[in-house]
Amino acid sequence: MTTYSVSRTIDAAPQVVWDLLTDATAYPKWNPAVIAIEGSIREGETIKLTSIANPDRQFKLRVSDVTAPSHMVWWDGMPLGLFKGVRTFDVMAQGEGACVFEMEEVYSGLMAPLITRSIPDMTESFQKFADGLKEAAESR
Numbered sequence: 001m002t003t004y005s006v007s008r009t010i011d012a013a014p015q016v017v018w019d020l021l022t023d024a025t026a027y028p029k030w031n032p033a034v035i036a037i038e039g040s041i042r043e044g045e046t047i048k049l050t051s052i053a054n055p056d057r058q059f060k061l062r063v064s065d066v067t068a069p070s071h072m073v074w075w076d077g078m079p080l081g082l083f084k085g086v087r088t089f090d091v092m093a094q095g096e097g098a099c100v101f102e103m104e105e106v107y108s109g110l111m112a113p114l115i116t117r118s119i120p121d122m123t124e125s126f127q128k129f130a131d132g133l134k135e136a137a138e139s140r
Helices: 015-021 025-031 112-118 123-140
Strands: 003-012 034-038 046-051 058-067 071-078 083-093 097-109
Touching: 003 123, 015 083, 015 097, 015 123, 025 034, 025 123, 097 112, 097 123
Parallel strands: none
Antiparallel strands: 003 097, 034 046, 046 058, 058 071, 071 083, 083 097
């Protein structure tokens, strides 16, 4: 299993952070890790994401487990448990007008050891995502 994660304390209300996380059209404005997102970031929807980690590939991700304004999951995978990538977003209130943002991506399945060899290191992309979110939320 391969895992990437990032955490940031953000001086903004959870709803401000949530609004940024769920507005697909705004991602390229605040998120230097994302080139484009097509679709609606709502439970049950599929979005198409192009990221700096692999700009030649468009990822089709299912949005699930949405509990506004605190939790959301994006995932993609292969049938029969061969491979699955799951990205979890959590926004937790931290006192008045602040929150902690956490994002984690876990790759699992029988083919994960082979497939993850071709996936670029996501550490820098995750850092840029979290830093961009923090800056955008705190500037509102």
